[in-house]
Amino acid sequence: MMTANPMATRLEGPAPEVEVTKDMLRRGVIVAPVLVAVCSAIWGGRGAASSAFAVALVVFNFAVSAGIVSWTSRISLGLLMGSVLFGYLIRLGIIFLAVYLVHKAQWVSLPALGTGLVVTHLGLLVWEMRYVAMSLAHPGLKPKRP
Numbered sequence: 663m664m665t666a667n668p669m670a671t672r673l674e675g676p677a678p679e680v681e682v683t684k685d686m687l688r689r690g691v692i693v694a695p696v697l698v699a700v701c702s703a704i705w706g707g708r709g710a711a712s713s714a715f716a717v718a719l720v721v722f723n724f725a726v727s728a729g730i731v732s733w734t735s736r737i738s739l740g741l742l743m744g745s746v747l748f749g750y751l752i753r754l755g756i757i758f759l760a761v762y763l764v765h766k767a768q769w770v771s772l773p774a775l776g777t778g779l780v781v782t783h784l785g786l787l788v789w790e791m792r793y794v795a796m797s798l799a800h801p802g803l804k805p806k807r808p
Contacts, residue, residue: 674736677728677731677732677735679727679728679731679732680728680729680732682728682790682794683724683725683727683728685790685793686724686786686787686789686790687721687724687725689786689789689790690717690720690721690724690782690786693782693785693786693789694714694717694782697713697717697778697781697782698710698713698714698717700713701713701771701774701777701778704774705771705773705774706771707769708768708769708770708771708774709771709773709774710774711769711770711771712769712770712771712772712774712775712778713774713775713777713778714778715760715764715770715775715778716774716775716776716777716778716779716782717778717782719757719760719761719779720778720779720782720783720786722756723753723756723757723783724786726749726753727749727750727753730745730746730749731745731746734746757779761775761779
């Protein structure tokens with residue numbers, strides 16, 4: 663009797679990571695003006711521009727992450743695991759490169775950029791934890807209560 667190779671298995675069905683990411687990005691749109699306003703009040707126009715750039719980087723990071731997981735899970739679990747690991751490293755490299763390319767620009771405030779990156783990443787993840795179902799019965803977001 664031949665058994666299926668678990669690494670060659672692919673996942674079928676809905677993609678909860680896309681649903682969770684869309685929800686997280688929706689919350690990011692709500693929070694972004696507040697973060698930009700706070701950074702503007704502290705660091706002026708440079709702080710506002712830097713925090714807006716940071717929010718854009720975080721949105722890009724989360725969207726690419728969900729896309730990688732959604733796309734590769736339909737091919738094989740082995741590809742999924744490899745792409746998650748190396749995708750994380752590549753996405754970190756992209757964020758580093760983006761910050762490196764603009765860090766000496768006239769419009770950048772490094773404290774605002776760093777604050778925006780950290781607060782947006784961690785803030786959105788912690789906020790989203792309240793809405794994610796930690797159950798295999800309902801992967802993704804918690805079901806709406808009637």
